[in-house]
Amino acid sequence: xxxxxxxxxxxxxxxxxxxxxxxxxxxxxxxxxxxxxxxxxxxxxxxxxxxxxxxxxxxxxxxxxxxxxxxxxxxxxxxxxxxxxxxxxxxxxxxxxxxxxxxxxxxxxxxxxxxxxxx
Numbered sequence: 409x410x411x412x413x414x415x416x417x418x419x420x421x422x423x424x425x426x427x428x429x430x431x432x433x434x435x436x437x438x439x440x441x442x443x444x445x446x447x448x449x450x451x452x453x454x455x456x457x458x459x460x461x462x463x464x465x466x467x468x469x470x471x472x473x474x475x476x477x478x479x480x481x482x483x484x485x486x487x488x489x490x491x492x493x494x495x496x497x498x499x500x501x502x503x504x505x506x507x508x509x510x511x512x513x514x515x516x517x518x519x520x521x522x523x524x525x526x527x
Contacts, residue, residue, distance in 0.1 A: 468513050476510045483507030 468476070487503035 465509070468509055471510075471513075473514060473517065476514050480507050480510040480514065483510065 471479075483503060483506045487500050487507065490503055491500045
């Protein structure tokens with residue numbers, strides 16, 4: 409059985425290397441352009457995010473204690489289900505954010521204690 413070997417001439421290799429270098433430079437330039445565009449939009453995104461967080465805080469402050477307790481329990485249950493189900497830790501932390509906000513609101517209202525009102 410005869411073996412065949414493929415040899416590439418040096419001029420063909422330099423042509424392939426030049427094409428690869430040109431492609432790599434084009435990709436790097438495109439990535440740099442997109443990074444600059446994203447960096448320019450970052451202050452606006454931070455401002456909008458701050459506005460939405462303030463709006464969410466106002467909505468939470470306006471809810472009743474019962475709604476906050478149910479919301480906290482639901483968010484904690486979701487986070488624990490994600491954790492036990494093997495979800496990414498980032499998703500678990502994101503699920504805990506609303507639970508934390510609602511629980512802090514409840515603790516703030518009652519100073520950490522809850523009194524039972526007579527009917």
